[in-house]
Amino acid sequence: MAATVHTRDGGSALGRSASRRSRGETPFRYASTGAGILLLAIMAAIAVFLVVEAIPALRANTGGFFTTQTWEPNATRPSFGIAALAFGTVFSALLALIMAVPVAVGVALFISHYAPRRLAGVLGYVVDLLAAVPSVVYGLWGITFLAPFMVGPSNFLHDHLGFIPLFGGDIVAGRSMLTASLVLAVMILPIIAAISREVFLQVPRAHEEAALALGATRWEVIRMAVLPYGRPGVISAAMLGLGRAMGETIAVALIFQATFDISFRILTPQGNSIAANIANRFGEATQTGRGALIASGLVLFVITLLVNMGARFIVARRKEFSGAAA
Amino acid sequence: MSQQIQVSGLDAYYGRHKAIEDISMTIEPNTITAFIGPSGCGKSTFLRTLNRMHEVIPGARVEGKVLLDGEDLYGPGVEPVSVRRMIGMVFQRPNPFPTMSIYENVAAGLRLNGRRSKSEVDGIVETSLKGANLWNEVKDRLGKPGAGLSGGQQQRLCIARAIAVRPEVLLMDEPCSALDPISTLAIEDLMAELKSQFTIIIVTHNMQQAARVSDRTAFFNLAGQGQPGRVIEMDETSRIFTNPSQKATEDYITGRFG
Numbered sequence: 356m357a358a359t360v361h362t363r364d365g366g367s368a369l370g371r372s373a374s375r376r377s378r379g380e381t382p383f384r385y386a387s388t389g390a391g392i393l394l395l396a397i398m399a400a401i402a403v404f405l406v407v408e409a410i411p412a413l414r415a416n417t418g419g420f421f422t423t424q425t426w427e428p429n430a431t432r433p434s435f436g437i438a439a440l441a442f443g444t445v446f447s448a449l450l451a452l453i454m455a456v457p458v459a460v461g462v463a464l465f466i467s468h469y470a471p472r473r474l475a476g477v478l479g480y481v482v483d484l485l486a487a488v489p490s491v492v493y494g495l496w497g498i499t500f501l502a503p504f505m506v507g508p509s510n511f512l513h514d515h516l517g518f519i520p521l522f523g524g525d526i527v528a529g530r531s532m533l534t535a536s537l538v539l540a541v542m543i544l545p546i547i548a549a550i551s552r553e554v555f556l557q558v559p560r561a562h563e564e565a566a567l568a569l570g571a572t573r574w575e576v577i578r579m580a581v582l583p584y585g586r587p588g589v590i591s592a593a594m595l596g597l598g599r600a601m602g603e604t605i606a607v608a609l610i611f612q613a614t615f616d617i618s619f620r621i622l623t624p625q626g627n628s629i630a631a632n633i634a635n636r637f638g639e640a641t642q643t644g645r646g647a648l649i650a651s652g653l654v655l656f657v658i659t660l661l662v663n664m665g666a667r668f669i670v671a672r673r674k675e676f677s678g679a680a681a
Numbered sequence: 682m683s684q685q686i687q688v689s690g691l692d693a694y695y696g697r698h699k700a701i702e703d704i705s706m707t708i709e710p711n712t713i714t715a716f717i718g719p720s721g722c723g724k725s726t727f728l729r730t731l732n733r734m735h736e737v738i739p740g741a742r743v744e745g746k747v748l749l750d751g752e753d754l755y756g757p758g759v760e761p762v763s764v765r766r767m768i769g770m771v772f773q774r775p776n777p778f779p780t781m782s783i784y785e786n787v788a789a790g791l792r793l794n795g796r797r798s799k800s801e802v803d804g805i806v807e808t809s810l811k812g813a814n815l816w817n818e819v820k821d822r823l824g825k826p827g828a829g830l831s832g833g834q835q836q837r838l839c840i841a842r843a844i845a846v847r848p849e850v851l852l853m854d855e856p857c858s859a860l861d862p863i864s865t866l867a868i869e870d871l872m873a874e875l876k877s878q879f880t881i882i883i884v885t886h887n888m889q890q891a892a893r894v895s896d897r898t899a900f901f902n903l904a905g906q907g908q909p910g911r912v913i914e915m916d917e918t919s920r921i922f923t924n925p926s927q928k929a930t931e932d933y934i935t936g937r938f939g
Contacts, residue, residue, distance in 0.1 A: 472739070561774060562776055564737070564772065565772065565777075565839070566789070567734060567737055568732065568734060568765055568769065568843070569842070569843070570790065570793055580778060583778070584779065676780045676782070
């Protein structure tokens with residue numbers, strides 16, 4: 356049975372929605388589709404440009420691009436590889452993540468669930484502000500304050516825990532992998548904390564009350580309802596932080612000693628990363644040198660992509676338990 | 682195992698606003714008590730004062746006494762957490778933990794009360810799900826997410842979760858208002874069964890439901906907008922619905938309210 360629905364002014368409701376569609380819907384649909392296509396086109400254009408620029412340098416390379424631990428693209432027999440750079444990028448970013456995530460989650464929980472409302476407002480504002488500080492400021496802080504400051508603690512770690520390879524090595528320096536990772540950790544902490552806080556604030560009241568009504572303490576409520584619900588969001592936040600740490604250029608370029616070793620020793624004067632290397636070498640780069648740097652940039656791009664895909668996989672694996680359905 | 686609840690002179694506030702005033706009543710063990718009344722008259726607020734859930738809202742506080750078997754729940758040194766372990770609650774909207782499986786949902790409260798062996802938890806989960814008339818429907822998929830069940834099943838899952846910790850009292854805040862009639866009937870049957878083990882207090886907007894399930898009924902009302910809610914009348918359910926002593930009660934149950 357077809358019942359006709361009428362609007363207040365007598366016209367058919369279906370007819371009205373159809374006329375509306377022709378007026379507002381179509382242009383909007385084209386505008387948004389166009390924006391989407393434009394974005395993809397720009398991405399593709401960048402990728403093509405980078406690959407085209409990189410190929411001649413990669414052809415001229417006499418070393419293995421993925422295995423060589425030097426960077427001499429300007430030599431008569433160019434030899435360069437991203438092995439040490441890629442290692443330094445991932446290693447420093449992971450160290451930063453390991454240090455930043457627990458603190459960031461703690462800060463986010465404090466703001467969302469423990470702090471009195473007024474203090475939470477102020478703290479939330481400060482965290483947002485910290486997230487907006489330019490990275491060069493963190494870099495300058497790292498090299499003028501943190502690097503000299505870290506000499507003492509680094510020596511302490513080396514003397515007492517030196518038997519662990521991580522803290523081993525012959526020379527201890529302020530400008531080390533540890534200092535760079537600390538600066539990165541401080542840099543990515545606000546963004547992870549800010550996103551985690553938003554996620555924790557979105558935990559439905561009903562879930563927290565369910566836990567409370569079972570006799571859960573505040574910490575048990577957080578463990579039972581808040582953290583599991585916020586898990587995908589925190590993972591996304593951590594990945595965003597990891598991406599930022601891996602792509603960070605100027606802060607680590609100031610601190611790293613621009614070596615080309617692969618070493619897990621975090622206290623010794625060593626360290627480099629793809630982005631820092633680009634910043635250090637771009638000025639003096641010749642044609643081949645530029646191509647080589649662009650190739651390294653592509654590798655960074657791929658690493659970031661893999662990390663993000665990994666994060667999506669982790670989040671999707673427990674999707675049916677994510678609470679999205681509830 | 683169930684115990685008597687005695688409330689005397691209870692007021693509850695949201696900030697400066699007094700939501701309910703001077704409520705006194707006695708609730709006998711192993712009975713079902715229904716709270717009825719118009720929206721905003723403080724039924725749910727009062728219910729939440731009984732397991733100290735009212736005070737979790739910022740600025741909310743309670744004055745007066747609630748005695749469970751003679752002990753004041755608001756006495757000095759009484760932990761709200763331990764009160765809530767004795768007095769379970771089922772909410773208006775089914776709220777199973779979405780990140781947990783059916784099994785984990787039922788076991789959630791047990792984990793709070795210290796370590797237990799796997800077989801013991803298995804046993805309690807099964808008994809609780811059977812007690813909530815849900816076992817036969819979910820026994821083959823205990824590892825599946827609780828949020829994947831239908832609304833009525835989710836609510837019974839929440840009941841199973843609440844009774845798994847063996848509370849003395851079960852508070853139900855409009856437990857059927859988000860459910861279809863068949864699921865509602867399932868919950869009402871369940872309440873009649875649970876009565877032998879627990880004291881049940883239910884807030885409901887459904888007058889037929891109050892008449893069907895409860896032994897005693899309290900009618901709540903407020904004098905006017907912004908005034909605190911009060912108990913107008915509390916009596917045997919059959920009396921409230923056939924021969925109430927107050928005119929306001931009669932007006933409300935016959936639909937001549939307001």
